[in-house]
Amino acid sequence: MKDAKIIQSVGFDKYFHTDSWEEANKSFFNQLAPKYDLLNEVISLGQQQRYKKDAIDVLNLTRKMRVLDVCTGSGDMAIYMYERCEELHIDAVDVARGMLSLAEDKVNRLGLKNIYFYEVSALELPFRENTFDAVMMGFGLRNLKDIRLGLKEMFRVLKPGGTFTTLDLGKPQGKWQRTLYHVYYETLMPWLGRIFFHRNEYNSFAYLSVSNKHFPSSEEIMVMMREAGFIGIYERQYMLGGVAQQVGKKGLKQKKGDV
Ligand SMILES: C[S@@+](CC[C@H](N)C(=O)[O-])C[C@H]1O[C@@H](n2cnc3c(N)ncnc32)[C@H](O)[C@@H]1O
Incomplete structure (x- = not known):
């Protein structure tokens, strides 16, 4: 889908004036940054720390490993690691400076070593x-312009x-889980959002x-992960399938030409 269409479909066009999805998404997270951690707690009904x-x-994870947290936002996954x-x-x-500043402040406040932040895509x-x-x-995946890339x-x-x-968020399969999910995310949440966001702010x-x-x-x-080269792929679910995790490995032997 073209950038302008995605921007319009999620309602960013009224708040962020750009034709680039990456720029609109970055502006969205920079605007959201001061409220991000609080809102995550509210949206997840206080469950996000547990499933993260x-x-x-x-x-x-074991000592001396080098690990990467992509789309780190306010840095929670890096801190939990x-x-x-x-x-x-x-x-x-x-990519969002506002989110990285939050993460850096948190890490400095906690006095944690060995966590290095980069403002890159x-x-x-x-x-x-x-x-x-x-x-x-x-x-993070939902925010990328090109998930496969x-x-x-x-x-x-x-x-x-x-x-x-x-x-990331999953798509529950059971009938009543799906109904609950839709009522929560499509009706209750946007309504609740009005308490937290002002008129000129996008209701995240x-x-x-x-x-x-x-x-x-x-x-x-999981199909896209396989296409990207991962093997041994499986999923785990949290909150009745409302949150889903996919896991994969890079094989020990790479085919010629693979990196
Ligand atoms: C919903 S937040 C997730 C933050 C954190 N990982 C968490 O679990 O709470 C998504 C983050 O992805 C970042 N992001 C969006 N597009 C990106 C890209 N192309 N490269 C790196 N980060 C990106 C946003 O700036 C935002 O901080």
Whole structure:
């Protein structure tokens, strides 16, 4: 889909005046940054820390590993990885300066070492191939202009034998779970959002449900992961399927021509 169409379909056009999806999305997160952590707690009904921490299990983090948190936002995934193992080298990237400032403040306040932030795009990672033992992405995939390219980039920088995982909203399959999900995200949340956002601000509580219309299902993401080169792919679900995690590995033996 063309940038202008996506911008319009999620309602960014009334707030951010640009034809580029990346610019509109960046402006959205820069505007949202001061409220981001609080709103995440509200949206997830206080559950986000739990499933974000659980999601890290699959990475089997051990000392001296070098890991990457893509679309780090306010830095929670990077911080949770550090809490799991203080001797990691953690790189974390994001395009929105406002979000990175939040993450940097948090890390400095907590006095954490070995976490390094970069203001760069997930679609053009400034790292050599085969650099990281593990690559993590939390609620980032839906924001990328090109999901396939993002997956290829993360595959490229992952070491052979390394693990990649991505966590985002899922699409519940059961009938009543689906009904509950739709009522929550499409009716209740945008309405609740009006309490937190002023007239001239984009109501981010509407973003998740609107962008979900274009966001692939867990099965589709796993197919894209396979196309990007990952193997041993599987999924985990949280909150009755409302949140889904996909996991994959980079094979130890790469075919000739693969990076
Ligand atoms: C919903 S937040 C997720 C933050 C954090 N990972 C979490 O789980 O709370 C999505 C983040 O992706 C960032 N982002 C969007 N497009 C990006 C891109 N192309 N490259 C890197 N970061 C991007 C946004 O700036 C935002 O901080």
